[in-house]
Amino acid sequence: MTAAAWALLGSFLVLLVLMAWPLGRWVAVLATGTPPAWMQKAESGLYRLAGVDPQQGMGWSRYALCLMVFNGTGLLFVYTVQRLQGLLPLNPQAMPAVSADSSFNTAISFVSNTNWQGYGGEATMSYLTQMVALAGQNFFSAATGIAVAFALIRGFTARSSAVLGNFWVDITRITVWLLLPLSLVLALFLAGSGVVQNFNAYTDVATLESTSYQQPAVDGQGAPLLDAQGQPILQALTTPTQTLAMGPVASQEAIKMLGTNGGGFFNANSAHPFENPTAWTNLAQMLAIFLIPAALCFAFGRSVGDQRQGLAVLAAMTVLFVAAVLAILPAEQAGNPLFAPLGVDQVASVAQAGGNMEGKETRFGITASGLFAVVTTAASCGAVVAMHDSLTPLGGMVPMVLMQLGEVVFGGVGSGLYGMLVFAILAVFIAGLMIGRTPEYLGKKIEAHEMKLASLAILATPLLVLLGTAIAVSTTSGTAGMVQAGPHGFSEVLYALSSAANNNGSAFAGLSANTPFYNVLLGVAMWLGRFAVIVPVLAIAGALARKKRLPVTAGTMPTHGPLFVVLLIGTVLLVGLLNYVPALALGPVVEHLMLGVAP
Numbered sequence: 001m002t003a004a005a006w007a008l009l010g011s012f013l014v015l016l017v018l019m020a021w022p023l024g025r026w027v028a029v030l031a032t033g034t035p036p037a038w039m040q041k042a043e044s045g046l047y048r049l050a051g052v053d054p055q056q057g058m059g060w061s062r063y064a065l066c067l068m069v070f071n072g073t074g075l076l077f078v079y080t081v082q083r084l085q086g087l088l089p090l091n092p093q094a095m096p097a098v099s100a101d102s103s104f105n106t107a108i109s110f111v112s113n114t115n116w117q118g119y120g121g122e123a124t125m126s127y128l129t130q131m132v133a134l135a136g137q138n139f140f141s142a143a144t145g146i147a148v149a150f151a152l153i154r155g156f157t158a159r160s161s162a163v164l165g166n167f168w169v170d171i172t173r174i175t176v177w178l179l180l181p182l183s184l185v186l187a188l189f190l191a192g193s194g195v196v197q198n199f200n201a202y203t204d205v206a207t208l209e210s211t212s213y214q215q216p217a218v219d220g221q222g223a224p225l226l227d228a229q230g231q232p233i234l235q236a237l238t239t240p241t242q243t244l245a246m247g248p249v250a251s252q253e254a255i256k257m258l259g260t261n262g263g264g265f266f267n268a269n270s271a272h273p274f275e276n277p278t279a280w281t282n283l284a285q286m287l288a289i290f291l292i293p294a295a296l297c298f299a300f301g302r303s304v305g306d307q308r309q310g311l312a313v314l315a316a317m318t319v320l321f322v323a324a325v326l327a328i329l330p331a332e333q334a335g336n337p338l339f340a341p342l343g344v345d346q347v348a349s350v351a352q353a354g355g356n357m358e359g360k361e362t363r364f365g366i367t368a369s370g371l372f373a374v375v376t377t378a379a380s381c382g383a384v385v386a387m388h389d390s391l392t393p394l395g396g397m398v399p400m401v402l403m404q405l406g407e408v409v410f411g412g413v414g415s416g417l418y419g420m421l422v423f424a425i426l427a428v429f430i431a432g433l434m435i436g437r438t439p440e441y442l443g444k445k446i447e448a449h450e451m452k453l454a455s456l457a458i459l460a461t462p463l464l465v466l467l468g469t470a471i472a473v474s475t476t477s478g479t480a481g482m483v484q485a486g487p488h489g490f491s492e493v494l495y496a497l498s499s500a501a502n503n504n505g506s507a508f509a510g511l512s513a514n515t516p517f518y519n520v521l522l523g524v525a526m527w528l529g530r531f532a533v534i535v536p537v538l539a540i541a542g543a544l545a546r547k548k549r550l551p552v553t554a555g556t557m558p559t560h561g562p563l564f565v566v567l568l569i570g571t572v573l574l575v576g577l578l579n580y581v582p583a584l585a586l587g588p589v590v591e592h593l594m595l596g597v598a599p
Contacts, residue, residue: 024298057163060542066167078107081133091126092201105519112530113141115263115505118514122245135252142259143174145414155541187254194277197250257288260412262382293410308560331395359390377402380412382505389508393592405576427571443549453536460532462579464501477517491587501529
């Protein structure tokens with residue numbers, strides 16, 4: 001890596017810790033369920049209006065039921081708004097209703113915190129749909145993940161308790177006292193830095209030069225005209241103007257990043273200058289993606305009464321993150337070796353002078369683009385500043401692997417922490433078997449029941465990814481969306497299913513996924529990838545809450561030192577990654593080896 005890359009990475013990590021540590025103290029206040037009196041007084045009217053008793057605790061099954069009802073209602077709401085979009089206000093471009101299959105996919109996508117987008121935002125969604133349906137779920141899906149993390153933390157801290165807290169209270173406090181204030185601050189910063197925030201109709205502006213382009217010719221009824229071979233007849237046109245999309249972007253951009261959502265207002269996502277205009281906003285967006293996941297690690301340590309426990313989890317995440325950065329940047333900076341014999345932009349006939357700039361936003365270059373790609377796929381966000389489909393084979397494998405690990409390298413807000421804690425439970429179980437002791441984690445015995453539930457949570461997403469990929473590449477409807485043949489086309493499908501099932505939302509984007517087949521397949525993967533993990537995690541929390549906390553003895557395995565960090569990282573890599581090795585060998589690994597073949 002270059003010196004500039006090391007400087008950017010180091011500065012990013014230092015700023016992240018300085019911001020996440022104080023925020024973690026506040027998150028711990030919300031997680032413990034004993035907020036200050038002024039907060040309870042401010043919330044009391046809302047609870048009375050909703051008919052919620054904030055003092056009534058819930059067992060894990062009732063907590064899970066309320067969570068599913070809440071998210072199911074959100075799914076129906078987002079779907080309905082899209083289908084009625086053409087009849088609703090705040091639609092200056094007169095966007096028509098979204099198709100049924102795309103509405104189904106998008107509704108699941110935003111409710112599950114995936115934010116996969118098979119559509120172009122500025123060409124498909126009205127301002128009302130963007131704000132009320134999509135941005136609304138950006139808040140609620142993020143709050144849902146954090147609420148599950150809170151429930152699991154309480155499972156570890158409880159002493160023979162049958163309850164995990166109140167879901168309605170958690171979702172309210174997380175939204176009102178955490179997500180909204182942070183989003184307001186970030187939105188003001190973004191708007192002040194040049195991110196668009198208005199309700200204007202799209203604006204036509206004069207360009208310095210006229211633009212020539214072609215489009216299919218149509219008859220008087222709007223049907224395409226075809227030639228003798230049945231191909232569309234193209235007509236040459238020239239325009240002296242360009243249409244600039246407007247809208248309430250800054251407000252949606254803030255929660256898009258803070259909630260690790262990733263769904264862009266524009267089709268180009270954070271590569272669009274109206275979403276991400278400067279290097280400073282680019283850095284701020286990366287920090288926003290990691291901020292709450294890192295703060296939750298500090299909150300976890302404070303909540304269980306040992307800050308070292310949270311630091312151990314944070315250390316494991318950080319080591320995996322830095323390793324991913326060290327893998328992607330050299331791969332992209334080396335460029336494409338097939339260009340060397342062509343004499344194209346080379347240094348000593350070995351590599352491209354500027355590295356692999358294909359698909360990169362030139363304002364940010366390889367270093368910032370590579371770091372952003374790692375941040376967004378490590379944190380289950382899915383926002384992008386570069387075309388991941390244009391990464392080198394090994395460079396593209398890095399974000400794919402980060403998703404396939406289960407989105408636990410910081411991960412989504414809440415989901416990253418509870419996913420890593422499931423791996424921690426597995427790690428102490430393995431260690432217990434090795435030393436012949438009953439496994440314990442934070443004073444709670446890890447027994448057969450917890451291991452069965454942890455296995456369900458860990459194996460759910462690999463099953464969805466591998467089975468979904470197999471269906472896609474072995475059916476006509478699936479292969480019809482593959483523009484690329486060979487290993488790269490396979491990688492596009494594998495990436496799409498990895499992104500959907502692990503609730504990331506980024507894409508290689510060479511795959512034509514906005515079809516009924518892929519909208520349904522990916523929609524099912526997103527829904528099960530979210531809730532087939534959440535329900536077992538809540539069941540684990542309920543089982544742990546009923547157990548007594550055992551005192552620390554001389555035989556208790558420490559879970560806060562370097563040895564445990566290594567054990568946790570090893571468990572994540574061995575259990576989380578080995579499921580995908582054969583699939584990775586068929587995709588990015590083969591494609592990398594093919595780079596050594598002369599064209």
